[in-house]
Amino acid sequence: MVVQNSRKMCEVTLCSADRAHKIKTQAIMLPQLTHFLPTSNISHINLEEIKQLRLADPNCFTPNKIDMVIGSDLIPRIILQGLQQNISGSLIAQNTIFGWILSGPIQERISTFTTQVTEPQEESLNSLLKKFWDEEEFCEDLYQRTTTADGRYMVKLPIKPEFPDPMALGHSRLAAQQQYISIERTVEKKPGLCKRYSEVLEEYITMDHMEPTSSQEVIKDGKYFSFYLPHHAVIKPDSKTTKVRVVFNASRISHSGNSLNDVLYTGPTLQNDSMLIILRWRLYKFVFNGDIE
Known part of the structure; x- marks a missing residue:
């Protein structure tokens, strides 16, 4: 991990190619941002499928210098309506004010990077x-x-008072949708898993643990008040009760840089400490362990 200190900021205006959209923001100036990205040429892409799209970066498949990293807080103001799936089999195209952007797995191994901005602070x-x-x-x-x-x-979720300002959620539907597409491909190859996975979700609906909702994210004054939970299957073939368990990931970061867990208080630990329970076993001759539904 490389840590860089910055003492300089400047005002910048991000414009679309036709200048119809303008976003004023502040930029942090750093001596070095990233190496060339991608690190090598990307060739396993069917260009015929994307030639009708006006890409934000037509040369995105060729290594080049990165001049600016756009913060996730600006993503809601950049994303436009328009989504195309299964580009070259695995990519998703999203429309933005700059043009279409591509995301998803590809055959080549490419380097990625993450960046985080923090203000130096010391709490007593x-x-x-x-x-x-x-x-x-x-x-x-x-x-x-x-x-x-x-x-x-x-019980209601313990949402922090800082939500939605200054701690906000961002666009989360696309990430959850990508996770769902990945799960869908996995379970299609295993009919037994597909059937059990569907049964678990149907059970959630029957027990009112889950209900159908709008496919549109809840947005008010540019702030997001909804969060799409990505989910995946945990498979335990040897389990006598729950062989397939659906796990929801509330720690998945939205485009604002915050996850659902970030805007919630953790609250007190309600479960008894496992170590104390095991130590108390020594006081008794027999111990019963149960799984309650």
């Missing part, structure tokens, strides 16, 4: 302890006020 122990107790008090009060029981317990 007193400040950290106060923040901890404030979170505990907030979550406990929320659970007492909002928990309902009608055949099952329901």
